[in-house]
Amino acid sequence: MSSSTFSQTRSSALNLEKQTESLLSRYSQFQNQSSVEASEEEISLHQSIQETLEKRDSILGKLNRISESMDNLSTSKLQQLTRHREILSDHKTSFAKISSSIADERNRNNLLFSIRSDIDAHKQQRTNLGGNGEINANDYVLEERQRVDNANSFADRLLQSAFNTRDELLSQRQYLNNAQSKMFSTLQQIPGINVLISKINTRRKRDTFILAGVISVCIVVLFFL
Incomplete structure (x- = not known):
């Protein structure tokens, strides 16, 4: 019943x-x-997208509870559960990157729009002042200060986006660290899995020593030749 x-x-x-x-x-x-x-x-x-990701979190939580209730969880089911977690993590990262990119582009467009508006207002002010086009020094300083504030505000939004x-x-x-810990905990509950992992590690170390020995011998032979 648990397998079914x-x-x-998993189909969901x-x-x-x-x-x-x-x-x-x-x-x-x-x-x-x-x-x-x-x-x-x-x-x-x-x-x-947010709602779908939340549903998937709930589904994976249900899958995890089902796997814990099963007496003998097969390796294939454990791999499937791990893969679903990896895909969910990738999708969350992609969603965050896309959202950040859209926000950065919109902030840039807003800044450009603000600059164009300031330029248009500046031109209109010069036109209203008449032929000599003289502008009050204090007004000019205030306009420049506003542009600087807009630039600082844009930089703050970029920093906030980067922090997010x-x-x-x-x-x-x-x-991912929690998922890895859970996977190792589950693996330890499977009979004989520790012995299998130990044999794999032993064989890997043996192959490493053999390869290191061959490379050393080759170096020595090349040195004397």
Whole structure:
């Protein structure tokens, strides 16, 4: 019964993975748009991706509980569960990168729009002042200060976006570490798995020593020749 439930739940996880890939593909197209505000479609896609990722978190939690309830969890099922976690982590990272890229591009467009608006206002002011086009020094200083403030605000938003991306990557790293710890814990509960891993490590060390010996002999022979 547990095996059947595991397969059914995994089928839901596969469907959600395909749905996420499709949503991310559509969402990535907004990276190249020059809009200064998010459209309704973009907001809807962003929310849909978040909800889908949350559903997948819930599905993987259910799969994990099912696997823990099974007396003998096969290696294939353990690998499937691990793979689902890796794909979810990759999709979360991609979502964070795309969101950050869209935000950076929109901030840049907003800054350019603000600069163009300032230039237009500056030209209009010169026109209204008449033929000599003289501008009050204090007004000019205030305008320049406003431009500097806008540039600083843009830099602050970029830094905040970078910090958010860093926090997301750290979160994903913690998630992978927890998954790895859980996998090792599960492996230790499988009879004979420690012996198998020990034999694999022993064979790997033996092959390493043999290869090192062959390389050493070759070096010595080449040296004397």
